[in-house]
Amino acid sequence: MTGLLQTFIVEDDPEQLATLKQIVTNHIMINDFDMALTLATGTAQNLVDHISTQPDVEGLYFLDIEYPGQALNGLELASKIRELDVNAKIVFVSTHAEMAFLTFERRIEPLDFIVKDLGQAAVKAKVEKDIRIAYERYNKQGVASKAMFSYSKGGQLFNLPLAEVLFIETGTSRNKLLLHLVDRIVQYNGKISDETVAHPELFRVHKSFLVNPQMLVRVNKQQQLGYFANGETIDIAIRKMHDLLALIKQSQLPVKLN
Template identity: 30%
Template sequence: MYYQLIIKDYIKSHPDIDMKIMLSTGNPNDVNIYLDNNPKEMKFFLLDIEFPNSKIRGIDLATKIRKNDLNAKIVFITTHEELMPMIFERKVEPLDYITKEKGINNIKRKIYTDLDITVERLVRPQNKRLKEFNFRIGSKQYNFDIDKINYFESLENTTNVFLHAINQNIEFPDTLKAISNKVPYFYRAHKSLLINPDNIQSINKQERKIYFKDGSSCDISRRRLVDFSREHPDLIER
Protein backbone atom coordinates (compact mmCIF):
# COMPACT_ATOMS: atom_id res chain seq x y z
CA MET A 1 0.00 0.00 0.00
CA TYR A 2 1.43 3.36 -1.04
CA TYR A 3 0.26 5.13 2.12
CA GLN A 4 2.20 2.66 4.23
CA LEU A 5 5.35 3.46 2.24
CA ILE A 6 4.80 7.18 2.85
CA ILE A 7 4.62 6.60 6.60
CA LYS A 8 7.67 4.29 6.51
CA ASP A 9 9.63 6.99 4.71
CA TYR A 10 8.56 9.50 7.36
CA ILE A 11 9.73 7.19 10.14
CA LYS A 12 13.09 6.62 8.41
CA SER A 13 13.59 10.36 8.06
CA HIS A 14 12.93 10.89 11.80
CA PRO A 15 15.24 8.36 13.54
CA ASP A 16 15.11 10.31 16.80
CA ILE A 17 11.39 9.61 17.24
CA ASP A 18 10.10 6.29 18.58
CA MET A 19 7.46 5.47 15.96
CA LYS A 20 6.37 2.25 14.27
CA ILE A 21 3.51 0.96 12.14
CA MET A 22 1.44 -1.37 14.32
CA LEU A 23 -1.20 -2.37 11.76
CA SER A 24 -1.73 -1.97 8.01
CA THR A 25 -4.78 -3.67 6.55
CA GLY A 26 -7.67 -3.33 4.13
CA ASN A 27 -9.93 -5.35 6.43
CA PRO A 28 -11.79 -3.25 9.03
CA ASN A 29 -12.33 -6.38 11.16
CA ASP A 30 -8.55 -6.47 11.77
CA VAL A 31 -8.74 -2.91 13.08
CA ASN A 32 -11.62 -3.79 15.40
CA ILE A 33 -9.69 -6.74 16.82
CA TYR A 34 -6.58 -4.63 17.37
CA LEU A 35 -8.57 -1.87 19.05
CA ASP A 36 -10.14 -4.40 21.43
CA ASN A 37 -6.74 -5.79 22.40
CA ASN A 38 -4.83 -2.49 22.43
CA PRO A 39 -7.30 0.28 23.27
CA LYS A 40 -4.63 2.84 24.20
CA GLU A 41 -1.63 1.78 22.13
CA MET A 42 -2.24 3.38 18.74
CA LYS A 43 -2.21 7.14 18.43
CA PHE A 44 -2.27 7.95 14.68
CA PHE A 45 -4.93 6.45 12.41
CA LEU A 46 -5.16 6.80 8.63
CA LEU A 47 -8.61 5.61 7.58
CA ASP A 48 -10.75 5.45 4.48
CA ILE A 49 -14.36 6.35 5.19
CA GLU A 50 -15.63 3.25 3.38
CA PHE A 51 -14.17 -0.24 2.83
CA PRO A 52 -15.09 -2.37 -0.22
CA ASN A 53 -17.34 -5.35 0.53
CA SER A 54 -17.71 -4.50 4.22
CA LYS A 55 -20.56 -3.22 6.33
CA ILE A 56 -18.02 -1.64 8.69
CA ARG A 57 -17.05 1.87 7.61
CA GLY A 58 -14.07 3.96 8.49
CA ILE A 59 -16.36 6.40 10.26
CA ASP A 60 -17.51 3.51 12.51
CA LEU A 61 -13.91 2.71 13.40
CA ALA A 62 -13.22 6.39 14.05
CA THR A 63 -16.20 6.57 16.42
CA LYS A 64 -14.83 3.60 18.38
CA ILE A 65 -11.32 5.06 18.42
CA ARG A 66 -12.57 8.38 19.75
CA LYS A 67 -14.52 6.66 22.55
CA ASN A 68 -11.36 4.81 23.60
CA ASP A 69 -8.92 7.69 23.28
CA LEU A 70 -9.72 11.40 23.25
CA ASN A 71 -6.15 12.25 22.19
CA ALA A 72 -5.81 9.91 19.19
CA LYS A 73 -5.13 11.63 15.86
CA ILE A 74 -7.47 10.45 13.08
CA VAL A 75 -6.93 11.27 9.41
CA PHE A 76 -9.43 10.31 6.71
CA ILE A 77 -8.27 9.67 3.16
CA THR A 78 -11.06 9.06 0.67
CA THR A 79 -12.95 9.90 -2.51
CA HIS A 80 -16.27 10.16 -0.66
CA GLU A 81 -16.47 13.88 0.03
CA GLU A 82 -20.25 13.60 0.32
CA LEU A 83 -19.77 11.73 3.60
CA MET A 84 -17.98 14.62 5.31
CA PRO A 85 -21.13 15.79 7.16
CA MET A 86 -21.29 12.41 8.87
CA ILE A 87 -17.87 13.03 10.42
CA PHE A 88 -19.20 16.13 12.14
CA GLU A 89 -22.39 14.34 13.20
CA ARG A 90 -20.36 11.59 14.87
CA LYS A 91 -18.09 14.21 16.53
CA VAL A 92 -14.91 12.19 15.95
CA GLU A 93 -12.87 15.41 15.52
CA PRO A 94 -10.42 14.26 12.81
CA LEU A 95 -7.03 15.89 12.45
CA ASP A 96 -7.37 16.02 8.66
CA TYR A 97 -9.47 15.00 5.67
CA ILE A 98 -7.43 14.12 2.56
CA THR A 99 -9.07 13.70 -0.85
CA LYS A 100 -7.45 11.21 -3.23
CA GLU A 101 -8.30 13.21 -6.35
CA LYS A 102 -5.64 15.84 -5.64
CA GLY A 103 -2.81 13.44 -6.41
CA ILE A 104 -0.06 11.46 -4.72
CA ASN A 105 2.27 14.40 -4.08
CA ASN A 106 -0.47 16.29 -2.25
CA ILE A 107 -1.37 13.19 -0.24
CA LYS A 108 2.26 12.67 0.82
CA ARG A 109 2.67 16.32 1.79
CA LYS A 110 -0.50 16.28 3.90
CA ILE A 111 0.36 12.98 5.62
CA TYR A 112 3.82 14.34 6.50
CA THR A 113 2.23 17.49 7.93
CA ASP A 114 -0.28 15.43 9.93
CA LEU A 115 2.51 13.23 11.33
CA ASP A 116 4.50 16.33 12.29
CA ILE A 117 1.49 17.61 14.23
CA THR A 118 0.99 14.21 15.89
CA VAL A 119 4.63 14.09 16.99
CA GLU A 120 4.50 17.61 18.41
CA ARG A 121 1.26 17.03 20.32
CA LEU A 122 1.65 13.43 21.45
CA VAL A 123 5.17 12.04 21.14
CA ARG A 124 7.39 14.90 22.27
CA PRO A 125 5.47 15.62 25.52
CA GLN A 126 5.79 11.95 26.49
CA ASN A 127 9.52 12.02 25.80
CA LYS A 128 10.09 14.73 28.40
CA ARG A 129 11.56 12.69 31.20
CA LEU A 130 11.28 13.72 34.81
CA LYS A 131 14.44 13.68 36.89
CA GLU A 132 12.52 13.38 40.15
CA PHE A 133 9.21 11.91 41.23
CA ASN A 134 7.43 13.98 43.87
CA PHE A 135 4.95 12.62 46.40
CA ARG A 136 3.57 13.49 49.83
CA ILE A 137 3.17 11.57 53.06
CA GLY A 138 1.05 13.73 55.30
CA SER A 139 2.30 17.29 55.10
CA LYS A 140 5.81 16.33 54.03
CA GLN A 141 6.89 16.28 50.38
CA TYR A 142 9.50 13.84 49.10
CA ASN A 143 11.58 14.09 45.91
CA PHE A 144 12.78 10.73 44.63
CA ASP A 145 15.32 10.07 41.85
CA ILE A 146 13.26 8.67 38.94
CA ASP A 147 16.15 6.52 37.69
CA LYS A 148 16.17 4.55 40.96
CA ILE A 149 12.49 3.56 40.70
CA ASN A 150 11.83 0.05 39.36
CA TYR A 151 8.04 0.05 39.60
CA PHE A 152 4.94 1.25 41.40
CA GLU A 153 2.45 -1.21 42.88
CA SER A 154 -1.12 -0.42 43.86
CA LEU A 155 -2.42 -2.01 47.06
CA GLU A 156 -5.70 -3.88 47.04
CA ASN A 157 -8.57 -2.35 49.05
CA THR A 158 -6.55 0.80 49.81
CA THR A 159 -5.77 4.12 48.16
CA ASN A 160 -2.06 3.63 48.72
CA VAL A 161 0.79 2.77 46.38
CA PHE A 162 4.18 1.14 46.96
CA LEU A 163 7.21 2.70 45.29
CA HIS A 164 9.71 -0.12 44.67
CA ALA A 165 13.17 1.35 44.19
CA ILE A 166 16.73 0.10 44.38
CA ASN A 167 17.16 -1.19 47.95
CA GLN A 168 14.10 0.73 49.14
CA ASN A 169 10.29 0.45 49.30
CA ILE A 170 8.03 3.37 50.23
CA GLU A 171 4.27 3.42 50.77
CA PHE A 172 2.33 6.61 50.12
CA PRO A 173 -1.23 7.67 49.18
CA ASP A 174 -1.79 7.85 45.40
CA THR A 175 -3.19 5.92 42.43
CA LEU A 176 -1.48 4.28 39.47
CA LYS A 177 -3.64 6.30 37.09
CA ALA A 178 -2.44 9.59 38.57
CA ILE A 179 1.17 8.39 38.60
CA SER A 180 0.89 7.26 34.98
CA ASN A 181 -0.05 10.80 33.98
CA LYS A 182 3.15 12.07 35.62
CA VAL A 183 5.40 9.40 34.06
CA PRO A 184 3.65 8.35 30.81
CA TYR A 185 6.76 6.48 29.63
CA PHE A 186 6.36 3.97 32.48
CA TYR A 187 4.70 0.73 31.32
CA ARG A 188 1.54 -0.87 32.72
CA ALA A 189 2.72 -4.44 33.22
CA HIS A 190 -0.36 -5.48 35.18
CA LYS A 191 -3.50 -3.79 36.45
CA SER A 192 -1.66 -3.20 39.74
CA LEU A 193 1.88 -2.58 38.41
CA LEU A 194 3.50 0.36 36.63
CA ILE A 195 7.12 -0.30 35.69
CA ASN A 196 10.15 1.74 34.65
CA PRO A 197 11.28 0.19 31.33
CA ASP A 198 14.72 1.76 31.64
CA ASN A 199 15.52 -0.43 34.65
CA ILE A 200 14.54 -3.79 33.13
CA GLN A 201 17.33 -6.35 32.81
CA SER A 202 15.31 -9.12 31.16
CA ILE A 203 11.88 -10.76 30.91
CA ASN A 204 11.20 -14.47 31.41
CA LYS A 205 8.26 -15.49 29.20
CA GLN A 206 7.73 -18.87 30.88
CA GLU A 207 7.58 -17.40 34.39
CA ARG A 208 5.94 -14.19 33.14
CA LYS A 209 8.36 -12.21 35.28
CA ILE A 210 10.25 -8.97 34.78
CA TYR A 211 13.76 -8.88 36.24
CA PHE A 212 15.33 -5.53 37.07
CA LYS A 213 18.98 -4.55 37.02
CA ASP A 214 19.25 -4.69 40.83
CA GLY A 215 18.04 -8.32 40.89
CA SER A 216 14.46 -7.64 42.03
CA SER A 217 11.46 -8.81 40.00
CA CYS A 218 7.74 -8.43 39.49
CA ASP A 219 4.99 -10.17 37.51
CA ILE A 220 3.67 -9.22 34.09
CA SER A 221 0.24 -10.20 32.76
CA ARG A 222 -0.05 -12.52 29.77
CA ARG A 223 -1.57 -9.86 27.50
CA ARG A 224 0.96 -7.21 28.49
CA LEU A 225 3.76 -9.71 27.96
CA VAL A 226 2.69 -10.17 24.32
CA ASP A 227 2.62 -6.40 23.76
CA PHE A 228 5.93 -5.78 25.51
CA SER A 229 7.65 -8.68 23.73
CA ARG A 230 6.69 -7.19 20.40
CA GLU A 231 7.93 -3.72 21.35
CA HIS A 232 11.11 -4.83 23.21
CA PRO A 233 12.25 -8.22 21.79
CA ASP A 234 15.81 -7.57 22.98
CA LEU A 235 14.72 -7.92 26.63
CA ILE A 236 13.17 -11.39 26.28
CA GLU A 237 15.27 -14.24 27.68
CA ARG A 238 16.19 -16.83 25.07
Protein backbone atom coordinates in the same frame (compact mmCIF):
# COMPACT_ATOMS: atom_id res chain seq x y z
CA MET B 1 11.08 8.65 22.47
CA THR B 2 11.46 4.90 22.96
CA GLY B 3 9.83 2.73 20.31
CA LEU B 4 8.29 3.35 16.93
CA LEU B 5 5.37 5.48 15.92
CA GLN B 6 3.19 2.87 14.24
CA THR B 7 1.29 3.81 11.08
CA PHE B 8 -1.93 2.19 9.87
CA ILE B 9 -3.89 2.51 6.63
CA VAL B 10 -7.46 1.30 5.99
CA GLU B 11 -8.50 1.84 2.37
CA ASP B 12 -10.87 -0.52 0.55
CA ASP B 13 -9.80 0.54 -2.96
CA PRO B 14 -6.76 -1.66 -3.79
CA GLU B 15 -5.18 0.93 -6.11
CA GLN B 16 -5.56 3.77 -3.62
CA LEU B 17 -4.32 1.51 -0.82
CA ALA B 18 -1.17 0.74 -2.81
CA THR B 19 -0.62 4.46 -3.49
CA LEU B 20 -0.97 5.40 0.16
CA LYS B 21 1.37 2.59 1.21
CA GLN B 22 4.01 3.86 -1.20
CA ILE B 23 3.70 7.48 -0.07
CA VAL B 24 3.95 6.53 3.61
CA THR B 25 6.81 4.04 3.32
CA ASN B 26 8.85 6.30 1.03
CA HIS B 27 8.46 9.37 3.25
CA ILE B 28 9.42 7.40 6.38
CA MET B 29 12.48 5.95 4.63
CA ILE B 30 13.67 9.19 3.04
CA ASN B 31 13.46 11.08 6.33
CA ASP B 32 14.77 8.15 8.43
CA PHE B 33 11.88 8.58 10.85
CA ASP B 34 11.59 6.16 13.77
CA MET B 35 8.31 4.92 12.34
CA ALA B 36 6.89 1.81 10.70
CA LEU B 37 3.93 1.00 8.47
CA THR B 38 2.47 -1.67 10.75
CA LEU B 39 -0.72 -2.54 8.87
CA ALA B 40 -2.26 -1.61 5.53
CA THR B 41 -5.60 -3.28 4.93
CA GLY B 42 -8.85 -2.92 3.06
CA THR B 43 -10.95 -4.08 6.00
CA ALA B 44 -11.79 -1.88 8.98
CA GLN B 45 -12.27 -4.78 11.38
CA ASN B 46 -8.72 -6.00 10.67
CA LEU B 47 -7.36 -2.82 12.23
CA VAL B 48 -9.62 -3.07 15.29
CA ASP B 49 -8.57 -6.69 15.81
CA HIS B 50 -4.90 -5.74 15.57
CA ILE B 51 -4.77 -2.77 17.92
CA SER B 52 -7.06 -4.51 20.42
CA THR B 53 -4.14 -6.85 21.16
CA GLN B 54 -1.62 -4.02 21.66
CA PRO B 55 -1.45 -2.81 25.29
CA ASP B 56 0.07 0.62 24.64
CA VAL B 57 -0.35 1.29 20.95
CA GLU B 58 0.25 4.84 19.73
CA GLY B 59 -0.35 5.30 16.06
CA LEU B 60 -0.95 7.45 13.02
CA TYR B 61 -4.07 6.27 11.17
CA PHE B 62 -5.10 7.00 7.57
CA LEU B 63 -8.80 6.19 7.15
CA ASP B 64 -11.57 6.60 4.59
CA ILE B 65 -15.07 7.71 5.57
CA GLU B 66 -17.01 4.93 3.84
CA TYR B 67 -16.28 1.19 3.59
CA PRO B 68 -19.22 -0.15 1.54
CA GLY B 69 -20.45 -3.57 2.61
CA GLN B 70 -18.44 -3.58 5.85
CA ALA B 71 -19.76 -3.61 9.40
CA LEU B 72 -17.83 -0.45 10.32
CA ASN B 73 -17.69 2.86 8.47
CA GLY B 74 -14.79 5.27 8.87
CA LEU B 75 -16.37 7.33 11.65
CA GLU B 76 -17.22 4.24 13.69
CA LEU B 77 -13.72 2.89 13.12
CA ALA B 78 -12.20 6.18 14.25
CA SER B 79 -14.31 6.14 17.42
CA LYS B 80 -13.06 2.65 18.26
CA ILE B 81 -9.48 3.71 17.58
CA ARG B 82 -9.90 6.67 19.92
CA GLU B 83 -11.12 4.31 22.66
CA LEU B 84 -8.11 1.99 22.24
CA ASP B 85 -5.47 4.63 21.47
CA VAL B 86 -6.18 7.84 23.35
CA ASN B 87 -3.27 9.64 21.64
CA ALA B 88 -4.17 8.47 18.13
CA LYS B 89 -3.32 10.77 15.23
CA ILE B 90 -6.21 10.21 12.81
CA VAL B 91 -6.24 11.44 9.20
CA PHE B 92 -9.24 10.97 6.93
CA VAL B 93 -8.53 10.60 3.21
CA SER B 94 -11.91 10.67 1.48
CA THR B 95 -14.03 11.97 -1.37
CA HIS B 96 -16.76 12.82 1.15
CA ALA B 97 -15.74 16.36 2.07
CA GLU B 98 -19.28 17.03 3.32
CA MET B 99 -18.71 14.50 6.13
CA ALA B 100 -15.86 16.42 7.72
CA PHE B 101 -18.15 18.17 10.22
CA LEU B 102 -19.24 14.78 11.60
CA THR B 103 -15.72 14.14 12.87
CA PHE B 104 -16.20 17.08 15.24
CA GLU B 105 -19.71 15.96 16.19
CA ARG B 106 -18.33 12.53 17.11
CA ARG B 107 -15.45 14.09 19.14
CA ILE B 108 -12.92 12.21 17.01
CA GLU B 109 -10.44 15.12 16.90
CA PRO B 110 -8.75 14.24 13.59
CA LEU B 111 -5.33 15.58 12.70
CA ASP B 112 -6.47 16.27 9.14
CA PHE B 113 -9.20 15.67 6.58
CA ILE B 114 -7.76 15.23 3.08
CA VAL B 115 -10.12 15.40 0.11
CA LYS B 116 -9.09 12.92 -2.60
CA ASP B 117 -10.55 15.14 -5.34
CA LEU B 118 -7.69 17.61 -4.81
CA GLY B 119 -5.57 15.42 -7.07
CA GLN B 120 -2.76 12.94 -6.50
CA ALA B 121 0.02 15.52 -6.07
CA ALA B 122 -1.91 17.56 -3.50
CA VAL B 123 -2.98 14.45 -1.59
CA LYS B 124 0.63 13.20 -1.53
CA ALA B 125 1.88 16.54 -0.18
CA LYS B 126 -0.77 16.62 2.53
CA VAL B 127 -0.12 13.01 3.59
CA GLU B 128 3.61 13.73 3.85
CA LYS B 129 2.97 16.87 5.89
CA ASP B 130 0.68 14.94 8.26
CA ILE B 131 3.37 12.29 8.74
CA ARG B 132 5.88 14.99 9.74
CA ILE B 133 3.43 16.68 12.11
CA ALA B 134 2.39 13.39 13.73
CA TYR B 135 6.02 12.33 14.18
CA GLU B 136 6.96 15.67 15.77
CA ARG B 137 4.01 15.56 18.16
CA TYR B 138 4.72 11.94 19.06
CA ASN B 139 8.27 12.77 20.07
CA LYS B 140 7.27 15.86 22.04
CA GLN B 141 4.53 13.89 23.75
CA GLY B 142 7.03 11.20 24.72
CA VAL B 143 9.43 13.68 26.30
CA ALA B 144 6.64 15.25 28.32
CA SER B 145 4.99 12.03 29.46
CA LYS B 146 8.07 10.09 30.48
CA ALA B 147 10.02 12.87 32.16
CA MET B 148 8.41 13.01 35.61
CA PHE B 149 6.36 10.97 38.05
CA SER B 150 4.05 12.65 40.56
CA TYR B 151 2.41 11.45 43.76
CA SER B 152 0.74 13.11 46.73
CA LYS B 153 1.54 12.49 50.39
CA GLY B 154 0.38 14.39 53.43
CA GLY B 155 -1.27 17.01 51.24
CA GLN B 156 2.01 17.72 49.44
CA LEU B 157 2.74 16.95 45.80
CA PHE B 158 6.06 15.28 44.99
CA ASN B 159 7.66 15.13 41.53
CA LEU B 160 10.61 12.92 40.63
CA PRO B 161 12.20 11.54 37.46
CA LEU B 162 10.36 8.52 36.09
CA ALA B 163 13.75 6.80 35.80
CA GLU B 164 13.78 6.54 39.61
CA VAL B 165 10.53 4.56 39.71
CA LEU B 166 10.72 0.75 39.70
CA PHE B 167 7.14 -0.23 40.57
CA ILE B 168 4.09 0.49 42.71
CA GLU B 169 2.74 -2.18 45.06
CA THR B 170 -0.48 -2.39 47.04
CA GLY B 171 0.22 -2.05 50.77
CA THR B 172 -0.98 -4.23 53.61
CA SER B 173 -3.49 -1.57 54.67
CA ARG B 174 -6.52 -0.49 52.66
CA ASN B 175 -5.84 2.31 50.14
CA LYS B 176 -2.11 2.31 50.95
CA LEU B 177 0.48 2.04 48.18
CA LEU B 178 4.20 1.36 48.30
CA LEU B 179 6.25 3.24 45.72
CA HIS B 180 9.48 1.34 45.10
CA LEU B 181 12.20 3.72 43.92
CA VAL B 182 15.78 2.95 42.97
CA ASP B 183 17.07 3.87 46.45
CA ARG B 184 14.06 3.84 48.79
CA ILE B 185 10.42 2.88 49.34
CA VAL B 186 7.69 5.47 49.93
CA GLN B 187 4.24 4.73 51.33
CA TYR B 188 1.33 6.97 50.38
CA ASN B 189 -2.46 6.91 50.13
CA GLY B 190 -3.99 5.76 46.88
CA LYS B 191 -5.49 3.00 44.78
CA ILE B 192 -3.48 1.07 42.23
CA SER B 193 -6.39 1.26 39.78
CA ASP B 194 -6.24 5.06 39.95
CA GLU B 195 -2.47 5.08 39.46
CA THR B 196 -2.86 2.85 36.40
CA VAL B 197 -5.00 5.56 34.78
CA ALA B 198 -2.90 8.49 36.05
CA HIS B 199 0.40 7.01 34.83
CA PRO B 200 -0.10 5.31 31.42
CA GLU B 201 3.67 4.95 31.09
CA LEU B 202 3.49 2.26 33.80
CA PHE B 203 2.14 -1.23 33.09
CA ARG B 204 -0.18 -3.31 35.29
CA VAL B 205 1.44 -6.75 35.47
CA HIS B 206 -0.57 -8.05 38.42
CA LYS B 207 -3.50 -6.96 40.56
CA SER B 208 -0.93 -5.85 43.15
CA PHE B 209 1.87 -4.48 40.93
CA LEU B 210 2.21 -1.57 38.52
CA VAL B 211 5.65 -1.64 36.90
CA ASN B 212 7.89 0.78 35.05
CA PRO B 213 8.91 -1.42 32.05
CA GLN B 214 11.92 0.81 31.38
CA MET B 215 13.50 -0.33 34.66
CA LEU B 216 13.10 -4.09 34.25
CA VAL B 217 16.39 -5.93 33.65
CA ARG B 218 15.09 -9.49 33.39
CA VAL B 219 11.83 -11.41 33.03
CA ASN B 220 11.57 -15.10 33.93
CA LYS B 221 8.63 -16.43 31.94
CA GLN B 222 8.45 -19.80 33.72
CA GLN B 223 8.55 -18.41 37.26
CA GLN B 224 6.39 -15.41 36.26
CA LEU B 225 8.82 -12.93 37.82
CA GLY B 226 10.27 -9.56 36.86
CA TYR B 227 13.68 -8.44 38.14
CA PHE B 228 15.22 -5.03 38.76
CA ALA B 229 18.87 -3.96 38.98
CA ASN B 230 18.64 -3.46 42.76
CA GLY B 231 17.60 -7.09 43.29
CA GLU B 232 13.89 -6.53 43.86
CA THR B 233 11.35 -8.72 42.07
CA ILE B 234 7.66 -8.57 41.19
CA ASP B 235 5.06 -11.22 40.37
CA ILE B 236 3.65 -11.19 36.84
CA ALA B 237 0.17 -12.59 36.29
CA ILE B 238 -0.06 -15.32 33.65
CA ARG B 239 -2.63 -13.37 31.65
CA LYS B 240 -0.38 -10.29 31.68
CA MET B 241 2.85 -11.99 30.61
CA HIS B 242 2.01 -12.00 26.89
CA ASP B 243 1.15 -8.30 26.89
CA LEU B 244 4.28 -7.40 28.84
CA LEU B 245 6.52 -9.34 26.45
CA ALA B 246 4.80 -7.67 23.49
CA LEU B 247 5.42 -4.26 25.06
CA ILE B 248 9.09 -5.09 25.68
CA LYS B 249 9.51 -6.15 22.05
CA GLN B 250 7.56 -3.23 20.63
CA SER B 251 9.48 -0.68 22.71
CA GLN B 252 12.81 -2.43 22.07
CA LEU B 253 13.62 -2.51 25.79
CA PRO B 254 16.93 -4.14 26.85
CA VAL B 255 15.25 -6.74 29.06
CA LYS B 256 16.73 -10.23 29.34
CA LEU B 257 14.12 -12.96 28.83
CA ASN B 258 14.43 -16.50 30.10
